[in-house]
Amino acid sequence: MRNSLIVVALLFLSSFLLLPLIAVFTEAFRNGIQTYVQALSDPDAQAAIRLTLIAAGIAVPLNLVFGVCAAWAVTKFEFRGKSLLVSLIDLPFSVSPVIAGLIYVLVFGAQGWLGPWLDAQGIKIIFAIPGIVLATLFVTVPFIARELIPLMQEQGTEHEQAALTLGANGWQTFWHVTLPNIRWGLLYGVLLCNARAMGEFGAVSVVSGHIRGLTNTMPLHVEILYNEYQFSAAFAVASLLAGLALVTLGLKSWLEWRHGESLAATRRY
Amino acid sequence: MTTTLWLPTPAASARRRSRSVIPGFGLTMGFTILYLSLIVLIPLAGVFFKAAGLGWQGLWDVVSSARVLAALKLSFGAALIGAGINAVFGPLVAWVVVRYEFPGKRVLDAIIDLPFALPTAVAGIALTSLYAGNGWIGQYLEPMGIKVAFTPLGVIVACTFIGLPFVVRTLQPVLEDAEKEFEEAAASLGADRWQTITRVILPAILPALLTGFALAFARAVGEYGSIIFIAGNLPMISEIAPLLIIIKLEEFDYGGATAVAATMLVLSFALLLAINLLQAWTRRRHGGRS
Numbered sequence: 001m002r003n004s005l006i007v008v009a010l011l012f013l014s015s016f017l018l019l020p021l022i023a024v025f026t027e028a029f030r031n032g033i034q035t036y037v038q039a040l041s042d043p044d045a046q047a048a049i050r051l052t053l054i055a056a057g058i059a060v061p062l063n064l065v066f067g068v069c070a071a072w073a074v075t076k077f078e079f080r081g082k083s084l085l086v087s088l089i090d091l092p093f094s095v096s097p098v099i100a101g102l103i104y105v106l107v108f109g110a111q112g113w114l115g116p117w118l119d120a121q122g123i124k125i126i127f128a129i130p131g132i133v134l135a136t137l138f139v140t141v142p143f144i145a146r147e148l149i150p151l152m153q154e155q156g157t158e159h160e161q162a163a164l165t166l167g168a169n170g171w172q173t174f175w176h177v178t179l180p181n182i183r184w185g186l187l188y189g190v191l192l193c194n195a196r197a198m199g200e201f202g203a204v205s206v207v208s209g210h211i212r213g214l215t216n217t218m219p220l221h222v223e224i225l226y227n228e229y230q231f232s233a234a235f236a237v238a239s240l241l242a243g244l245a246l247v248t249l250g251l252k253s254w255l256e257w258r259h260g261e262s263l264a265a266t267r268r269y
Numbered sequence: 270m271t272t273t274l275w276l277p278t279p280a281a282s283a284r285r286r287s288r289s290v291i292p293g294f295g296l297t298m299g300f301t302i303l304y305l306s307l308i309v310l311i312p313l314a315g316v317f318f319k320a321a322g323l324g325w326q327g328l329w330d331v332v333s334s335a336r337v338l339a340a341l342k343l344s345f346g347a348a349l350i351g352a353g354i355n356a357v358f359g360p361l362v363a364w365v366v367v368r369y370e371f372p373g374k375r376v377l378d379a380i381i382d383l384p385f386a387l388p389t390a391v392a393g394i395a396l397t398s399l400y401a402g403n404g405w406i407g408q409y410l411e412p413m414g415i416k417v418a419f420t421p422l423g424v425i426v427a428c429t430f431i432g433l434p435f436v437v438r439t440l441q442p443v444l445e446d447a448e449k450e451f452e453e454a455a456a457s458l459g460a461d462r463w464q465t466i467t468r469v470i471l472p473a474i475l476p477a478l479l480t481g482f483a484l485a486f487a488r489a490v491g492e493y494g495s496i497i498f499i500a501g502n503l504p505m506i507s508e509i510a511p512l513l514i515i516i517k518l519e520e521f522d523y524g525g526a527t528a529v530a531a532t533m534l535v536l537s538f539a540l541l542l543a544i545n546l547l548q549a550w551t552r553r554r555h556g557g558r559s
Binding site: 001002005006008009010012013015016017018019020021023024027065066068069070072073074076077079085088089091092093094095096097098099102103104105106107109111112113134137138141157160161164165169170173174192195196198199200201202205206218219220222223226231234235238241242244245246248249250252253257 | 290291292293294296297298300301302304305308309310311312313315316319358361362364365366369371375377378379380381382383384385386387388389390391392394395396398399404405406429430433462487488490491492493494498511512514515518521523526527530533534537538541
C-alpha cells in the first residue's frame with residue numbers, strides 16, 4: 001500500500017511537473033549552445049529582459065509597501081468590515097489575467113474613458129510601459145499582503161505596545177520591532193510576488209501591443225518566437241524564466257526549512 | 270465574498286482607534302483603500318459599468334452567440350474536469366508527502382509549487398512540445414488514437430497542471446493536523462482500510478478539499494498563458510473564453526469583450542460563493558468528528 005501510493009504520486013508528479021521542466025531545457029539546447037547564446041543576445045531578447053526587470057522592479061516594491069500597510073491596518077486594529085477588506089485584497093486571484101488587462105484598456109485605451117484626454121496630453125498608457133506595469137501590479141497585489149496578514153495576526157501587538165510604552169514613536173516601533181519580526185515572511189512574499197511579476201503573460205499580453213524591442217516582456221517574446229516557429233530561440237528565452245522559477249522554488253524551500261517558524265503558520269494560497 | 274457589506278462609520282472607527290495605543294491606523298488604512306481602489310476596484314468596476322451600458326439585450330446578444338457559448342462551456346468545463354482530476358490525485362500526493370518518509374521527499378515537496386513559479390507561457394510551450402504528436406508523451410498516445418495537443422483534451426491537461434498545487438497545499442496542513450490516533454482507533458475497532466478512509470479521513474479533510482478544488486477551479490477558468498499554446502484555438506472546438514476576449518479586443522469590439530468578461534466574472538464568483546456555502550455546510554456537519 002505504502003510503496004504503491006508513493007509510486008503513483010511520483011509517476012503523477014514527474015509526468016505532470018518534472019517532464020515539462022526537463023523539456024524546456026532539452027529544447028533550449030537542442031540546436032547547440034551557439035544557437036542558445038545567439039537567441040539570448042539578440043537585441044529584441046535583451047530589450048524584453050530589460051522590460052521584464054523594469055516592470056518587476058516597479059511592481060514588487062509598490063506591492064511591498066501596499067502589503068505592509070494592509071497587513072498593519074488589518075492586524076493591529078479592530079474595525080468593521082475587516083473580512084470584507086481581506087477578501088477584496090485577494091480578489092485579483094479570482095480574476096482572469098486577461099480581464100485584468102481588459103479593465104485597463106477600458107479605462108486608458110484609445111476608446112476608453114480617459115483615452116481621448118490622455119491622447120490630448122500626449123500620454124500613452126496602453127501599448128506602452130505604464131500599461132504593462134499596471135497590469136503586472138494588478139495580478140501581484142495580493143502576494144505580500146496575504147503572507148504578512150496571517151503572520152502578523154499570529155504575532156499580536158504585545159511587542160509593539162511594549163516599545164510604544166517605553167517611549168518609541170511609531171516609525172521606530174515599526175523599524176526596530178515589527179520589521180525584524182516579519183522579515184522572513186516579507187522575503188517570502190517578495191519572492192512569490194517577483195516570480196509572478198516577471199512571468200505574467202495574459203494580463204501583460206492584452207495591454208502590451210507586442211511591439212518588438214519596445215513593449216515585449218520576456219514571456220511575450222517567448223510567444224512571438226514560438227509562433228514564428230523559432231522553437232530553439234523560444235525555449236532559450238523560456239529556459240531563463242524556468243531558471244528563475246527553479247531559483248524561486250529553491251529559495252522558498254530554504255526559507256520554509258530554515259525559517260519556517262517565522263513564516264505564516266499555515267501555508268495558504 | 271461571504272461578508273456583509275459594512276463600512277466603518279466615523280464614530281465607530283474613532284472609538285476603536287482611541288482604544289489602541291498603536292499609531293498609524295489612518296495612514297495605513299487610507300493608503301490600503303486608496304491603492305486597492307485605484308489598482309483593483311475602480312478598474313474592475315469599469316467592466317460592470319461598461320457591461321451595464323450594453324443593456325440586457327446587448328449582453329444577451331453577445332453571450333448567446335454560438336461561438337461565445339462554446340468558449341464559455343470549454344473554459345468552465347475543462348476547469349471543472351481539471352479541478353476534479355486534482356481532487357483525486359491532490360489528496361494522494363498530499364498524503365504521500367505528509368505521512369511517508371522516502372529519499373527525495375524534500376525535492377518532491379518543493380516541485381509541487383512549480384506551476385506557481387513557472388511562468389504560464391513557459392508551461393504552455395513545454396506542455397505543447399510534450400503532448401504534440403512527436404513529443405515525449407504524445408508519440409505514445411497518438412498510436413492509441415488519443416490526441417491531446419490542439420484538442421480540448423490539451424486544455425484539460427493545462428488546467429490540471431496549473432491547479433495541482435492549490436489542492437495539495439490546502440490539504441497538507443490539514444493532514445498534518447489530523448491525528449493518526451483516530452485512524453488507528455478505527456482500525457483497531459475493526460474498520461477495514463476503505464472504511465477508515467471514507468468514514469474517518471475523508472470527512473476530516475473534506476472542507477479543505479473543497480477549498481482546494483475551488484481555488485484550482487477559479488485559477489483554471491481564467492487561465493490563458495498555459496492553455497493557448499496547447500489548445501490549438503479552433504473556434505467552437507478548442508477556443509477558450511479568455512482568448513475570445515482578446516480576439517474581440519483586437520477587433521476593437523470593446524462591448525463584446527466586456528460582455529464575455531462580465532459573464533465570466535459573474536459565473537465564477539457565483540460558483541465560488543456556492544462552494545464557500547457548501548464548505549461551511551460540510552464544516553458544520555462534520556465539525557464534531559474531526
